Amino acid sequence: MNLSEIVDLACTGDLTQVRTLRCGECGGSLRIEYVEEQVAGAVYVECLDCKQRTGSRRLNSAPLWVGEFGKRVETTEIQNRGTG
Numbered sequence: 676m677n678l679s680e681i682v683d684l685a686c687t688g689d690l691t692q693v694r695t696l697r698c699g700e701c702g703g704s705l706r707i708e709y710v711e712e713q714v715a716g717a718v719y720v721e722c723l724d725c726k727q728r729t730g731s732r733r734l735n736s737a738p739l740w741v742g743e744f745g746k747r748v749e750t751t752e753i754q755n756r757g758t759g
């Protein structure tokens with residue numbers, strides 16, 4: 676999975692999918708961030724190891740995981756959390 680595919684999944688995936696995402700290049704854990712702007716938001720994904728970073732297209736609503744994990748999460752952090 677390349678980083679733009681990962682960003683797509685981070686926009687549309689369910690909690691389980693987002694939780695298991697890893698960097699396609701190095702397998703590192705990811706920081707996933709939802710940034711709200713005036714009319715729309717966007718998701719940014721950054722690898723904590725190789726520092727690749729990509730942003731999504733604009734979204735009309737926040738992705739599902741924002742309600743569960745908050746606007747800024749690291750995949751290692753949510754993997755260690757239970758399913759609730």
Ligand SMILES: [Zn+2]
Binds near residue numbers: 703
């Ligand atoms: Zn990486």
